[in-house]
Amino acid sequence: MAEEVKLFRTWSSGYALRIVWALKLKGIEYETIFEDLTNKSPSLLQYNPIHGKVPVLVHDGKPVCESLVILEYVDETWKHNPLLPQDPYEKSMARFWANFGDDKLMKSIWQLFIAREKDQDVAAVEALENLKLVEEQLKGKKFFHGETVGYLDLAFGWFADFVSILEEIMSLKLVDGERFPHLSSWIQHFIDAPVIRDCWPPRDKMIIKFQVMRENYLAAATPK
């Protein structure tokens, strides 16, 4: 009996993209359901009643939610082309840095992105400190786990795309090649990696989307 795999996603969600990459890297056939988060489908709410968010993977009718949880589920269910390292210590490091990426890095990058001009310098300090830590992790490696794309690359994948979007919208250079040679190099390798490169959302749409978001945040923050 053929198994049934569905993925609920949006066109732009970096979290959902992690799962798209994982499924494609493992050659798993799946059906995509695109959601409009302003008008959530009854299916999405049924499969993810607690959060109502994407991505949701539905495997033979059973839903899995939260992108990092889904990544581990995919890796444990379809064991070929493993995403996570086998060694328990290396695996722990991968989980630790994925959490760091979502909890610390993403927040600090976002704070910089929505900062008013006068607050940008302060916001940049934390973002840059976090970037330095990621830079350290990439020393001597093409991808986070070595020569091939794996779990941590997928976890940080959103960043490879978002950096250039932020830099264009804000007219500033955040990841410059001199200060962050390993991170810059990783971005280049990852953006162009097989399978990865076929999945990026349209850049022009992303620019517009994030530009509008930023304008809304700045307008809301302006004292009246």
Added chain:
Amino acid sequence: MAASDVKLLGARPSPFVNRVQFALNLKSIDHEFIPQNLAEKSELLLKSNPVHKKVPVLIHGDQPISESLVIVQYIDEVWSGPPSLLPSDPYDRATARFWAAYIDEKWFPLVRDLRNATDEQSKAAAVEKLFEGLKLLEDAFVNSSNGKGFFGGEKLGYLDIVLGCYLGWVRAGEIFTGLKILDETKTPALVGWAERFASHKAVDGVIPEPEELVNLIKMFQARAAAAAADASTK
């Protein structure tokens, strides 16, 4: 491995540290507990967890591992003999990880809100939100336990550890506010679970007594009030 090969940097009142202690106890892993003064962090802590400078940190041989959920999974994978902490089926593992994320990211911050609540209204509001979350966890327990005593089934498992570590703080919150959080008329399954969890031999003695935690709550609030007073007089 000798006890000195496994060290746990921790602080007794931290539920995150307690989690790791439960896991070590369940697996009967000899270890050295090195209490940390979080107001004056030791060289060892700063060297072992330079990114977050927090406890718990497990040091295995010379390799430090941080983040309580990462540590518990590491323990389960390295000392892979019984009892297993995580279920073996990938879907059940995903369910356990999902609820662990929910508990840490959505539910426990509500306990913190309760700790910070100073007037009756905000206390009641905080308890109400906590209770909504507990209803979800009640359902998760019923689904996960399959009629047995723990989230892990017959034996204590990952989710028992993840939620159970907060029971001291929940009880302290009840004493502090005078309001019931774990209520047998509302979440009877969780109330039964909490009693079984607290009396399990791997858990007994790890979580500080609620009274000690109540004193900590009072101290946090006094410090916060002093800081606020300081800020407003400047």
